[in-house]
Amino acid sequence: MPTEIEVELQAAVARRRNFAIISHPDAGKTTLTEKLLLYGGAIHEAGTVKARRAQRKATSDWMAMEQQRGISITSTVLQFEYRNCQINLLDTPGHQDFSEDTYRTLAAADNAVMLIDAAKGLETQTRKLFEVCRMRGLPIFTFVNKLDRPGREPLELLDEIEQELGLQTYAVNWPIGMGDRFKGVFDRHNQQIHLFERSAHGAREAKNTIVNLGEPRIEELLEQDLYYQLKEDIELIEGIGPELDLAQLHKGQITPVFFGSAMTNFGVQLFLDSFLDYALKPAARNSTAGEIDPTYPEFTGFVFKLQANMDPKHRDRVAFVRVCTGKFEKDMTVNHARSGKIVRLSRPQKLFAQDRESIDVAYPGDVIGLNNPGVFAIGDTIYNGKKLEYEGIPCFSPELFSYLKNPNPSKFKQFHKGVSELREEGAVQIMYSVDESKRDPILAAVGQLQFEVVQFRLLNEYGVETYLEALPYSLARWVAGGWDALKKAGRLFNTVTVKDNWGRPVLLFKNEWNMQQVVGDHPGLQLNSSAPVV
Ligand code: G4P
Secondary structure, three states: OOOHHHHHHHHHHHOEEEEEEEEOOOOOHHHHHHHHHHHOOOOOOOOHHHHHHHHHHHHOOOOHHHHHHOOOOOOOEEEEEEOOEEEEEEOOOOOOOOOHHHHHHHHHOOEEEEEEEOOOEOOHHHHHHHHHHHHHOOOEEEEEEOOOOOOOOHHHHHHHHHHHHOOEEEEOEEEEOOHHHOOEEEEOOOOEEEEEEOOHHHOOOOEEEEEEOOOOOHHHHOOHHHHHHHHHHHHHHHHOOOOOOHHHHHOOOEEEEEEOEOOOOEOHHHHHHHHHHHOOOOOOEEEOOEEEOOOOOOOEEEEEEEEEOOOOOOOOEEEEEEEEEOOEEOOOEEEEOOOOEEEEOOOOEEEEOOEEEEOOEEOOOOEEEEEOOOOOOOOOEEEOOOOOOEOOOOEEOOOEEEEEEOOOHHHHHHHHHHHHHHHHHOOOEEEEEOOOOOOOOEEEEOOHHHHHHHHHHHHHHHOOOOEEEEEOOOEEEEEOOHHHHHHHHOOOOOOEEEEOOOOOEEEEEOOHHHHHHHHHHOOOOOEEOEEOOO
């Protein structure tokens, strides 16, 4: 007989779905998010998320940088109810200046939604984020957006996903027309045609007429050429590709593809309905004590993101924790695996588009924001019950490198304290030259914004003014087998070797081409694009 808490956990897990959206800037992530909230009943009129964002900008000093640049630095967690399920959307910052946090958020997600602009197809940031999803074996749902504009042929887009990402596709719905003549989508599973009416910028839910395939009135509702085209398309897609196998989806081997237009709401509800049916619920996770099921009755979780000074008045720090098992309760005490200390989890917060609400309980699949008095670092496990640690969050290949200089020798101590604390927190990676005469730390980041945040915080929190001296590299690879393997490989050209924070050798390259050259010339050398934090 399951215990009372196990029954409670089973019910909580069964109704939870958690995901992050991966996309390139401008593909429509904000718009889609807003429309999901609209259909989820969390907002009543689209436009409010953007409005909130503007309001937030006006009130937050720390986000002065954000305001200046018109970008969102902080990622948020959006929670809404739909069809009696609780959906947690982990928002990954989508600007060009994305950071390592964008990757880390995927460590807390159970599913990913890959959002693609129909006219542009796969773009760089999406590809990079996809690689992280693949590394984690995340189920990937694809939403092809902006069908209300002229775009590429649906089949061509499917082919691009298959060829470039090596990911099988299964079209769950199929667009009827495109651009001005985008009328709706065909739902393959129910063999139904959904015809939509446009509303002004899709502020309200789209009016939707559903017609079964073969019903004669379709010929009245849909122009003849579009109907014939659809019949042809259906025959074609039924003849190609595999069926949607949920086990394969859950291993990240096949992606269900949805076509639509977030702006006009076409296809959004169909997507949400299927997502609920197909998505992976919070599942077992690997730990030092083996696989831990979410219904394990003791509370456990891990930190995947730290945020400092979200509210300048309080100069506070928030640790974002993914709840993995058990039930979180406000003010509970837990073990902090890395330090062996007992920590009280005070001031838990749920984040809804930056409005902080206090929460009393949370279940597996949820994310909570905890007050961080400097105890937590990225990847830390907190637990009750038997001792365990979840697999840490790795360092991902930085793309920008810069010496960080402190021009004022009297600030030496503060400079080093600041750099070391910010590194530990995961704000940036720190590397060092192997040349002992070059002692300045090398900041290594995934996005330019991380540099700015580090400099801003060194000045504001440690009183140290710094400047950067850029290095001309754009790729880092860790050498498998460490220094011995590197020595064995002999002399390498077109690369420079540095040490990471743990003294491991890292090769920096100016571009992909240089890296491929080194790999080609040294078949015995194995290079990794990420490395564990030790
Ligand atoms: P992002 O968060 O991924 O960066 O993208 P965002 O939602 O901000 O959308 C980028 C632009 O694309 C916006 O236009 C948005 O309205 C538009 N867009 C999003 N989805 C669709 C769609 O389905 N169809 C069409 N035609 N456009 C779409 P903007 O001009 O930058 O902003 P706005 O003035 O419309 O707010």
